[in-house]
Amino acid sequence: MKRWDMKSAQDKVRAELEGKSSESEGESVEEEWTNVKKCLTVALEEKVGRMERLPRKAWITQAMLDKMDERRRWKNINSEEGRQKYQRLNNELRRETDKAREDYINRVCDEIMTLQRICRYDTMYAKAKELGWKEHNGIRTHC
Numbered sequence: 001m002k003r004w005d006m007k008s009a010q011d012k013v014r015a016e017l018e019g020k021s022s023e024s025e026g027e028s029v030e031e032e033w034t035n036v037k038k039c040l041t042v043a044l045e046e047k048v049g050r051m052e053r054l055p056r057k058a059w060i061t062q063a064m065l066d067k068m069d070e071r072r073r074w075k076n077i078n079s080e081e082g083r084q085k086y087q088r089l090n091n092e093l094r095r096e097t098d099k100a101r102e103d104y105i106n107r108v109c110d111e112i113m114t115l116q117r118i119c120r121y122d123t124m125y126a127k128a129k130e131l132g133w134k135e136h137n138g139i140r141t142h143c
Contacts, residue, residue, distance in 0.1 A: 016043045059104035060097065067093050105131070 017039060027035065071089040074082055108131055115124035 012047045013043045016047065057101070059100040061100070064093065064096055064100070067096070 067089060071086060071093060074086040074089060077083075077086070108127060112124050112127050115121075115127065
């Protein structure tokens with residue numbers, strides 16, 4: 001899903017839209033709607049730009065997101081080549097994400113242990129909470 005980065009350049013987009021919308025007078029409703037839609041998307045592409053898709057997990061990289069998109073494209077192709085490509089991409093992606101998750105957890109656990117050694121318990125608990133482990137999951141043995 002594409003999202004627009006609305007934090008920048010509101011005035012520039014508004015000025016460009018006002019300039020382009022005055023050109024489309026006297027057309028039918030359908031033509032006017034398609035013209036407004038096209039003007040809006042072109043203006044936003046030029047002036048604002050698109051937001052990058054942000055991962056939900058801290059260990060997921062942009063390369064992994066790109067590989068997920070490629071895997072999604074191969075998922076519904078009903079040929080032998082499509083199944084093989086999907087299976088290969090799925091295995092590669094699973095290995096990459098498992099390794100990245102393990103590295104991330106080890107890195108955060110090392111930080112937590114360092115904070116414990118220097119008696120910074122408030123920061124230590126905040127860092128542990130950042131991992132997202134719930135109370136009902138119990139203690140993990142990663143650290």
